[in-house]
Structures are given as C-alpha cells and as structure tokens.
Amino acid sequence: MNPSFQELIKHKFPDLSRGQKKVAEFLLNFTEKGSLYTAGQIGKEAGVSETTVIRLAYALGLNGFSDLQELMRKEWLSSAESKEAASKPAAEEKKPFSEWLSPIDEKELSQAVDVLIKSDQVYIAGFRESHTAAYWLYYKMNQLRNHVLLSFPTGFLLETLCNLTSESAVVVFSLPRYTKEALEVAQQAKKQGAKVIAITDRRLSPVGQIADITLLAGTTEHILSLLALSQIVISSMQKRDEKTAGKRQEHLEKLYAEQGIFLE
Numbered sequence: 001m002n003p004s005f006q007e008l009i010k011h012k013f014p015d016l017s018r019g020q021k022k023v024a025e026f027l028l029n030f031t032e033k034g035s036l037y038t039a040g041q042i043g044k045e046a047g048v049s050e051t052t053v054i055r056l057a058y059a060l061g062l063n064g065f066s067d068l069q070e071l072m073r074k075e076w077l078s079s080a081e082s083k084e085a086a087s088k089p090a091a092e093e094k095k096p097f098s099e100w101l102s103p104i105d106e107k108e109l110s111q112a113v114d115v116l117i118k119s120d121q122v123y124i125a126g127f128r129e130s131h132t133a134a135y136w137l138y139y140k141m142n143q144l145r146n147h148v149l150l151s152f153p154t155g156f157l158l159e160t161l162c163n164l165t166s167e168s169a170v171v172v173f174s175l176p177r178y179t180k181e182a183l184e185v186a187q188q189a190k191k192q193g194a195k196v197i198a199i200t201d202r203r204l205s206p207v208g209q210i211a212d213i214t215l216l217a218g219t220t221e222h223i224l225s226l227l228a229l230s231q232i233v234i235s236s237m238q239k240r241d242e243k244t245a246g247k248r249q250e251h252l253e254k255l256y257a258e259q260g261i262f263l264e
Helices: 005-015 018-029 031-036 039-046 050-059 065-085 088-100 106-118 128-142 180-191 223-240 242-259
Strands: 122-125 148-150 169-174 195-200 213-216
Touching: 005 018, 005 065, 018 031, 018 039, 018 050, 031 039, 031 065, 039 050, 050 065, 106 169, 106 195, 106 213, 106 223, 122 128, 122 180, 128 148, 128 169, 128 223, 169 180, 180 195, 195 223, 223 242
Parallel strands: 122 148, 122 169, 169 195, 195 213
Antiparallel strands: none
8 A cells, every 4th residue: 555645745854954854844834735735836835946946855755846746636535525524513513713713624633533542551741842732632531531641740760651552552641841751651552552643733843753643733732732732531431332421420420429529
C-alpha cells in the first residue's frame, strides 16, 4: 500500500532542506491550494523559489511536481469526502468550541477514538502548562474505561512506560514551547509498538512528526483549545462505545452514592 501524502511528508521531513520544509508545511496546511496551484504559486505562498517546490517532489522520492500534485489531490478529495460523510451529531458537538479549534480531520478523530476504545491501556502525557489538559482528559476517560494512566507535570516513570505494549495507546499533549519530555515519551512508546496520538498545534511539530494520529489544537495560547478538543474526544468515545461507557458510569455512580462524594 502506497503511503499517503501526509505519511510521506512525515517520513521524509527530517531530511528535507530548510526551504523544502517550509513548502512541506505549507502543503500540509493548505492541501487544497497545493492541489490546484502551480509550482510558482506555491513557492510564492510558502516564501521560497519555484525550484525549491520542484526539488521537494524529488526529495520525497517522486518523479516530479506533477506526481506530487496528484498525491495531494487524492489527499484533498479523500479529506473532503470524509468531512461530508461526518455525522451531524459530531458537528453539533463541536459547534460550541469552534472558536478555539482548528478544523478537525474527521478521519483522524475517528481513528483516535477507535484506538482509545480498543487499547489495553491508555497513557496520557502532558508536561508543564499542558498538564492541566492532560489531567482533565485522564479524569474524564477514567469514567469511560479502565487502565488509564497519567504522567507527572514535569516528568514520567520509565517503570510505567515499560508496561506499554503494541495494544496500548499513548496520548501526548505537545504545544510551544515544546518540551523534551513529550518527545521522549512519544519516542519510547513508538519503540514499544504503542500507538501515539499527538494533540499539538502543527502536524510537523516534534511529536507530530512521529505520531500515528495527529489532532490539531486551535489557539495554542489558551488552555480552552486543549480542553475543547479533549471534550470532543471524550464525547466521541461515549457515543462510539455507549454500552461499555454506560456500565462503567453506572458502577461509578453507585460508588459515589455509597461514599457520599456529592451533595446532590
């Protein structure tokens, strides 16, 4: 199976020149324009020469710019079809958070939810400022499924990571300024075959480059962007696996009542 445009960029990105990396990021963010523009127009938008755009195609192992554009067109059409097929409830769920979110790739959201439901365990990592959102996701996901773990605000235990398997999922929050801990967790998870889900601001951020699935946050200066995206993940998990989530929540409610946790 041939790699997708996004997969090809992620695989080759570290070896690209500085100018080629600028083109690659532009094409990932504006695939529709890349599918329609000439090499010269793309170069102008990305702030590089037309030659740099053409050289990118060869650096990716393609036969030329026309092959690159054909790959982008397939990606764009696939994405458009995926968005059109998305359910109305999902669109309604996102509406209150639209000002804090980047456009969500429905296909990747669906893949992330599927992995989070089926994995044997979920490890959630968020460091420094991102830890607030990581803890919220950890708390809410614990209400839906078992075996959910959380990093510390400033680090992680290798003893915990060593339990990851090829059936595990690791969610890594990684926003500017990117922390080395976030990248280290993602790298260790990949070594052990776990699926890495990045919640980040760019597909080609340090963690985004190696993640299996990337969910883009919106306004990175505001914690609400992370919380909004996390809420969509949780809501989607609830709807996808309503029976299992319902049983766990019912059991939790009994425990809450026995312990008198809530006043009302």
